[in-house]
Amino acid sequence: MFTCKDSIHSLLEYVDGELSEAQAAELREHLRACPPCVDFLQSYKATPKLARRALVDEMPRELAGKLKAFLRTKLPSK
Amino acid sequence: MSDRRVPLTTDGGAGTVHTPAMSDAALEDRALLDRAQDGDMEAFEALVERHEDRLYGLALRMTRSEADAAEVVQDTFLAAYQNLKNFRGEAAFGSWVHRIAANNALMRLRHQRVVDAVTEELRAPEFTERGSLAEVPEVDWSRSADEKVLDEELGRAIRQGTDALPEGYREVFLLKDVEGLSYEEISEMMGISVPAVKSRLHRARLALREEIDAFYKEV
Ligand SMILES: [Zn+2]
Numbered sequence: 451m452f453t454c455k456d457s458i459h460s461l462l463e464y465v466d467g468e469l470s471e472a473q474a475a476e477l478r479e480h481l482r483a484c485p486p487c488v489d490f491l492q493s494y495k496a497t498p499k500l501a502r503r504a505l506v507d508e509m510p511r512e513l514a515g516k517l518k519a520f521l522r523t524k525l526p527s528k
Numbered sequence: 529m530s531d532r533r534v535p536l537t538t539d540g541g542a543g544t545v546h547t548p549a550m551s552d553a554a555l556e557d558r559a560l561l562d563r564a565q566d567g568d569m570e571a572f573e574a575l576v577e578r579h580e581d582r583l584y585g586l587a588l589r590m591t592r593s594e595a596d597a598a599e600v601v602q603d604t605f606l607a608a609y610q611n612l613k614n615f616r617g618e619a620a621f622g623s624w625v626h627r628i629a630a631n632n633a634l635m636r637l638r639h640q641r642v643v644d645a646v647t648e649e650l651r652a653p654e655f656t657e658r659g660s661l662a663e664v665p666e667v668d669w670s671r672s673a674d675e676k677v678l679d680e681e682l683g684r685a686i687r688q689g690t691d692a693l694p695e696g697y698r699e700v701f702l703l704k705d706v707e708g709l710s711y712e713e714i715s716e717m718m719g720i721s722v723p724a725v726k727s728r729l730h731r732a733r734l735a736l737r738e739e740i741d742a743f744y745k746e747v
Contacts, residue, residue: 451659453655453658453659453660454655454659454660454661455655455659455660456659458653458661458734461730462726462729462730462733463726486661486664486665487661489664489665489668489670490653490661490665492668492670493665493668493669493670493737493740493741494733494734494737495670496669496670496671496672496673497705497733497736497737497740498705498706498733499673499674500672500673500678500682500686500740501686501690501701501705501706501736502705502706503673503678503683504678504682504683504686504687504690505585505589505686505687505690505702505706506581506582506585507581507584507585507588507589508581508584508585509580509581509583509584509585509601510594513584513594513598513601514577514580516598517576517580517598517601517602517605518573518576520602521572521573521576521602521605521606521609524606524609525569525572525609526567526569
C-alpha cells in the first residue's frame, strides 16, 4: 500500500518532475485522498522559498570598507 | 529580432533563483565587466559593491563564521580580478563569482568536516506504524512564502535552522535551493554522487520544514 511515508519520500522527485508516469499517478492518487500530505507538499515547496528570503545577509559596512581597502592594495591604480 | 521563445523562469517552489535570460542587472554587470577587462578599476569596484552582500551571505551561511566569510569574499574577488582576462562571459558575472565563493567555502569546510553519522540529528516528519503522517499540520504557513514582508522572527528561526543542518547537508541545501546550482554542479563540487546530493537535499528540506513548522506552532 502506498502510504504517507512513501508519498513524502518521493516529494523531491515529484517537485522536480522526475517521477515515472506510474509513480506520479500513484502519488497523485494518494494526495487526492490525503489532505495532510497535500498540506505537507505545499509546505515542502514553500521551505526553499522562505529560506531564500531569510538568508539574505548584508555584509557589515565595516567589512565592506576593509574589503575595498584590501583590493586597492592588490589592484593596480589607474 | 527573431521570435524565438524566451525560456520562462520556472519557480515552482524548489526551483532556481537565476533567470535563464539575462536580466537588466546582468546586462549592467556585463557593461562593467567589459570596462574592468579594459583595466578600469572603478568598474571592478562597482562590480564588487554590487555582489559583495550576496556573496557574503552565501559565505556566512556556508562557513557559519563571520571571519571566514569575510576571507572567502576577499579571496573570491581577488581570484575574480586575477582571472578577469580569462572570463569569457558565457555565464553571468554573478554566477561566476558565486561558484568561486562556493568552492572556496567548501575547501575551508573540508578541513573541519566530520561526515555522516550525523543524520540522526536531522529533524524529520514522524509516521505511525502504518506509515501515515503522525501529526496533521495545524497551520498552513505555505502562503507566508509569498507575503511581502518576511516576519523578522521567522527569518531568525530559518537562519538558525539552516546553521543547525549537519555539515554536508547544509552546503547542498544552500547551493541548490538558495544559489540555484544544478545537481551535477554540486555533485562535482562536493565530490559526491547526484543521488547523494538529492538525498541530502531532501533530508535538509524536511528538517528545515520541521523547524518552520515548529516556529508556527509556537506562535
Ligand atoms: Zn498521506
